Amino acid sequence: MENIQSKLLTWLKSLGPGMITAALVFGPSKMTITSKMGALYGYSLLWLVAVAIFFMAIFTAMATRIGVSTEMSLLATVRKKWGKGAAIAMGIGVFLVATSFQAGNSVGVGIAAGELFHTSPVLWIIFFNLFAICLLFFRSFYSVLEKTMILLIVVMLLSFITTFFWAEPDSGEMLQGLVAPHVPEGSLGLIIAFTASCFSIVGALYQSYLIQERIRANPALKNTQNDSTSGIILLGVMCFIVIVCAAAILKPKGITVNSASDMAKALEPLFGSNASAVFLIGLFGAAFSSVIGNASVGGTLLGDALGLGNNFSSKSVRYLVALVMVIGASVAIRFGKLPLELIVFAQSVTIFVVPFIGTAMYFIGNDKSIMGDRVNSTFVKIFGALGLIIIFSLAIVNSKELFFNNPLFK
Template structure:
């Protein structure tokens, strides 16, 4: 009589566990695991918070007191919404944002996006070169032009390294954290009128402040930086299941931190310079804002902060411009492609050449250069808004109605400031 195998107790063949669905919602991550998601938005924030922000914020506080704090608050909200759109686009686009724009809206639209970002990065390169040279000259002495040359060469060497994105990302997260501590400290030491600062959140446009307001919008509501977030997100290979955690750990703090720092610079400038009626027309004058930190030490810390902001912004700015123009030309969306490296070098060379040619009034040069970026921003803003509403591309990450409302307000605001800037410059 043969033995009968009991099917209920017989061992069953091992089966591999089912692969997790990348779009399946996950439980909230522990705090330490959320820290691992920090990165792309801080890169964008560090790019956004460069010499242009520092210069225009100090001028706003010293010339108009606390009146223009509202510009930073509104710009930060709009920047946050557009950065969030770009994060979702970075998750959903199969290859890159500009490549997806070509596929969904036509090749000309992709060309406009790439060339538009390239033009904006050219304008930012001027402020970065000027700011880095002036900041380093205050720390070490010597001519600012010489330090601008050395800083540009240093950035070029950094961008030639392998895996530069991961190195730059870690560096910029640390820089933003350290600058936040310094600016918060300086604000409390300066003892500003916090009631007046709060009242500055009420919109008001002082006479003669149009160009400065446009510059503040251009440096804080930085569409080109928001656009680049999609590339940073893809670099980190973010998934739809991580979207909520990324928003909490990276997007919100990475964009809000530069906004708070910019507002604090205005507040400190209003408290220190506004009380005496001075206007910050030179970098030395700007350094006085940070003297409450400890006399000459405060000025030194400001110079180091200016240099660090300029250097980090220069790295991200040149990399982004080279990467996205290379993508628009069909040469690949990687910063390591030959085309991207050539374009990156051209951006750095433009900033340095412009700095060498126009040395008479560097602070005004930074303000004008940054405000000109607003002329290209409406095109990029429209592309982000349209692409984040493409159902076939975005799926469940498509814009919600409230995001479209805020996005439309941002687009109207950037168009209005562009028109105002054009009429101001032509008058």
């Protein structure tokens, strides 16, 4: 019994980096996309969750092994392997994407708290961004980040699972949606958006930094289990639950959603204010975790690219993380949403940066001189290559949509 308890405790301690990655990927935009998938197409796209999570798990586990295998950061490895220009391009690209999308996370925090307490979202945007910036300057920020993200994941899970049981979904249709892949007419745009956001190469890349930060805080953890898969599975569970809730509640009523908070409003006439409050708590958890996590990614990668440090002990990195938060909050307060021009800018940067990052991770993971015994297995090489094909295909489709079908370019 004591041995089982010891193993369980070890496993729980290994979850931190994977949970942080899951929390930063599952933000307000992900809740909006998954809500729309369920509201418009019912249970028919549940299979997509399993596919996207599978490839996300492949690349997140790869990043974990890269982080454990080398003393250098991933961008430092890229600099050594392909030159300074490649590392700087990756770091600046990730910073621009993180900064561009940060406004949406701030808006999500403001709306969730504002609707819960029936107040203006602006005050909450200011308060929670200031609170997040204060967290940065704790002596051991990684430990604070890890505990905060795990708490927020638990809050999200409890909120969504409670809503799930309120919804009373059809188990037969759920099973069919999982095991019988089907692409409903008109769903391609949502399929692309979900795959691109759930199979997040930037989130996977950051896993290598989180693992190294964790080992830096406690060197004894280098040779212990570092589980990234459990956090990614939890990401899939949350996506699955939101789709099912929307399919069970909104689709029969013909209710569509344009933002994550719309789903909370849609719950109220059906289940009363308690249900919408529960869902708004989950939305707050998703938004606030992304406010911290997304800013941490942008600040850390830019700091590393510019040679200012690659961990939270560097004051420069903490200031850059805070800068992402300040810019995001300022845009959110000024416009009340993520402006279309910023979305277009973020998409254009993502199109050119993400395939490059995925390819760099794949070749580093295949390099035995860097990875040693942790080099990619044949299984990972095959499915990692398939994942890269998906990433490049999404980039081609997105570039066509962005540059040829976007009203801003006409």
